[in-house]
Amino acid sequence: SGAVSQIAIQATKSLVRILGEQTSDGYVLRVDLRLRPDPGSTPIAVSVDSAQRYYENAGQNWERMAFIRARPIAGDIELGKKFLLSLQPFMWRKNLDFAAIEDIHSIKRQISSRPIRNSNELNGHNIKLGKGGIREIEFFIQTQQLIWAGRYPELRHEYLLKATSALMEEGKISKETAQEIRTAYLFLRKIEHRLQMINDQQTHQLPKSDQDLENVAIFSGFGNVTEFKDSLLSVLNCVQEHYADLFETSPNLSLDGSLVFTGNELHPDTNLTLKTMGFSQPKSVFNIVSGWHYGRYPATRDERSRQLLTELMPQLLSTLSNTIDPDFALTRFDRFLQKLPSGVQFFSLIKSNQKLLEFLALIMGDTPSLAEWLSRSPTLFDSLITEEITQPIENSYNLKSKTISAIPPEGNIEDFLDLTRRSANEQKFKIQIQVLQNIINTETASQLLTNLAQTVFQQIWQVVERDFVRKHGKLLDSNMIAIAYGKFGGRELMPESDLDLVFLYNIDDSVEKSDGVRPLQPTLYFARLAQRICSALSAPTAEGKLYEIDIRLRPTGRVGPAVVQIDRYFEYLKTQAWTWELMALTRARPVAGPEEVQTMVCEGIRTTLTSIKNEKKLRVDAVEMRKKMITQQKDTSKWNIKHRIGGLVDIEFILQFLQLANANHNDQILSTSTLSALRRLKTANILCESAANSLEEALQFLQWLQFMIRIIGPNFFEREELQSRLLKVLVRHSSFSTIEEIIAEMDSQTDAVQRQFYQVFRSHLN
Structure with missing residues (x-):
């Protein structure tokens, strides 16, 4: 329950404070709680059931490696043993798990294998996380435990040196290798202890200055710093050689440096690699990518997705680093990934298609507006997959074949509206991508966006009117048309442009109401029909929205009726219109309604514009x-x-x-x-x-x-x-x-x- 959870959290906080609090007598122990399930999003005390569910569904291979050395030390020891026993299927696979092996390969291949060439590189070297350090020894032994200990239980040792001996006895490593690993491990642990005894600091980094390094050398039992450096360099390169021999036939994935996102701390080499690539906030990059590996998003909860992601990571980060601001691009990519329903197909696609990945990086890095759009509607990604994205776009779009068939006989038009939104938004997205790719210029793009808007508008008009007539019937001897103003009228639409519209109608004065089962009088009939058309265009749905509609250019603006009779419209323009309304009229053109009525209105507009003399x-x-x-x-x-x-x-x-x-x-x-x-x-x-x-x-x-x-x-x-x-x-x-x-x-x-x-x-x- 929540109360029990809070008690456990408070008890953990108190324990950590008591152990780690600095007093005049020093402190007892440093405590690191970051090895719990997904430490970035979970409380410091996690229930056994929650932990078991996490490791069953989202546990990573590096966490399997960490549990090799786990043992209960306090509290309910029996409960601790039962918990570790319940994780045995997670840790030890009876059959060789080739997918897990591939994931381990990928982790290792992302670590730079360049040896330390001379002793001058040792100043400031991290003997735990750096090249040839303790972490590489642990990786060398524990990865082989993960691969083999499922079938050979005698390899399941939490003590690294015992595990090394067991691997030798089973013939998985040579006697010489085992001895060299043992010697190196003890040597590096000795240096680690000496470093931490100085000023009682939690550090694994050698001093940067020669004088301080000489002090460490003498403290470690060497006669001088040169002797110390020679011995250390020999040990580090020996470890690196064995480490490099792991999966040596696999191609390198490390680019020009290490890229490791396992564990709970940023590796110094990964930090340097990210900075070299152009990322200004390596720690933020580490946190974002680690979150993916923890399975926080639907797209990364599947184990296969995370394995593909590990393999893809150098390629992905390298491509994002070519954008104007790699950190910004990664943040946008993270938002996009958050909305994806699944990841296997997506990661497989971009892993095998560099051009597609470059498209995606272009959007994420250069166009925050398109990136947000893609994040809100991940299905737009489908439009990037096909070769059509780079093909010339026709001057008009026949959406009718894609949409009209979706209208069910009973008149429910929601499926039609969603399909229209999806198709139109894909086309708008494609047009903007082609501008960025210099396939079309902005003048052509404006014409294409206008043609698209007019096609969509006419299509929705037709379907909404059909549904409206089914409910309210028709008005005899009547018609309604729409006039486009502004950029829509001038065929100059841009991304996110509104559609400026004025709705007009004509009707015989003798008609009092429509002939449907729910009849309406003419003014209300046309007002509601126009409102329905506007709502169909502008209302947001799961597929997004199509266009914002602005009908304020109608006579008398906001205070006037939404739909105006044609005769009254032209009478208003002739006798009451402001100069700005006449200027706006120069861009007006009919875009929907019966052809003969459109022609009549065109003539009326021309007559109005040619009658001005002052x-x-x-x-x-x-x-x-x-x-x-x-x-x-x-x-x-x-x-x-x-x-x-x-x-x-x-x-x-x-x-x-x-x-x-x-x-x-x-x-x-x-x-x-x-x-x-x-x-x-x-x-x-x-x-x-x-x-x-x-x-x-x-x-x-x-x-x-x-x-x-x-x-x-x-x-x-x-x-x-x-x-x-x-x-x-x-x-x-x-x-x-x-x-x-x-x-x-x-x-x-x-x-x-x-x-x-x-x-x-x-x-x-x-």
Whole structure:
């Protein structure tokens, strides 16, 4: 029970304090509790049942090795013996466990086998964890006990020297090897004792200075430091030779240094290797990787998963080390791993497919936004597996064949919505990956994202409307359409863009209600249908969400009805619309509904835009509106590409104003696309060639920059502690050599836009 557990924890704390507390008389014993099951996530006193379950389900080979030397020493000795007896099947396998042997091989092969070449390397050497040290002797003997003692019980000795003799007697090691191991072990233990007698310190590290090392040499019975170093070097290299002979036919996995994540402390050589690879926090790396081996996540609870992970570790860390910030990339990978339901297939895939692993590292290291997305929806990983990830993407997506068949006859559309989300999110993910891989540029990506959004929107409209009609029937002689505004209307969608929409309908005045079993009057009918469509697009599910929907551009904004009659919509635009609403209208286009009604609305929009004649009022309103936006702007960062002075909004203001001011005598300048409108204004000589070229260059650069920031993650970009790292990512995925070059180009382009803005609006600005 909880009460018993708390009593045990408090008793353990008291015992540790009594034994380890420093008083005027010194202390009794140092106590290390980190060998309990998963010490990073368990209390210091663990129930017998919990421990047994842990070792049965998640016990690691290094823990089997640790239990070789375990014995009960206090408390209920009989209970301790029973506990150790219950672990016999975990420790000793009757049949040769080749999977376990492979795991042990992997651990050993990740330790650098480079010998100590000269005595100068001995200053500061760790005689327990360093090359040729006590730990390697223990590993040499205990791994062979794990392999053979299941079949030969006489090898099951907790005392290392007795185990060494037993291995020799069974013919598993030679007599000469046994003698050399015995001599080395006793020698190193003697030096260990001498080191710890100095100042009563818990240390295994030799002094770094020659003078202090000479003191140790004399204290250990040597005449001088040279004699001591020669003897120690001989012992360490002897141990290393025997250690290197273990599984000598297996390929080395240690890269240019050791990478060991067994046990409960960071090996000095592993610490050095991680730092050399570029990890700034080796201890954090050790804690994360150790957590995987403890089976804390579903993906690492299976023994085979952990064995694959051990084999994969050098390859994984090496690949992550090639990212801008390896520590950050590893943390993101850890979050992704946490959500995976299983690990065997995943680890097998990335172990055998370096390109796939590099894809994953690219996402984890360079794009925190995509990394979080992948962590929330690990199924997106499937889209990286196929070769399609690098294939050109078609300009439109026929999701119909993938989704329409999922709709059951009874009208439950949840399966359809989930399948649509999954398919669409995979495509959005794929588009962004291809931008990072320079397979497509950001302009193409925007068009693809827009085509995808329109296809998904039309598909969901069709299915939701079908389900809605089943419940509420139809309204005779009526239609509803949707108009896209903003980036959706201009075919310039970016990652995480909202869909700006306005819903319109027409109906015969004589129709009072729908003809279904649950009839609705027209205004309520269309309002609820539009609401259902928006919810289907924006509501989050297990498969994520599709798009945020913004319908505030409808007449009278938030206070107006969600769906407006077509005639009233155009009457509003003609008589009541603000200038900013007319500017927004330059990017409006129908995206769903009956074709004939869409055509009629297109003509109505064009008629509205070509009927505006008060150029002076347009200019005054546009300038005042821009001034108000600048005054109210909260984010004044230079990386606010859209709203900063000289940014994308200023380009849009210039082009939208010029279209409104000139469309009444030349409707060919109208286009919902910003780039197309700019080029048409140039062709019509409304913008001179130099001004148009300057604006086009700025537009394309700023749209590229905004798209890349959206991929990397604008929310992360705003965090000062991440910004310098993410700026390096931006450079990596650009044609620029340094971030200073990007900033200089950004400042140059926004200055050019400011000059053009002044030229267009100077009469009012003055």
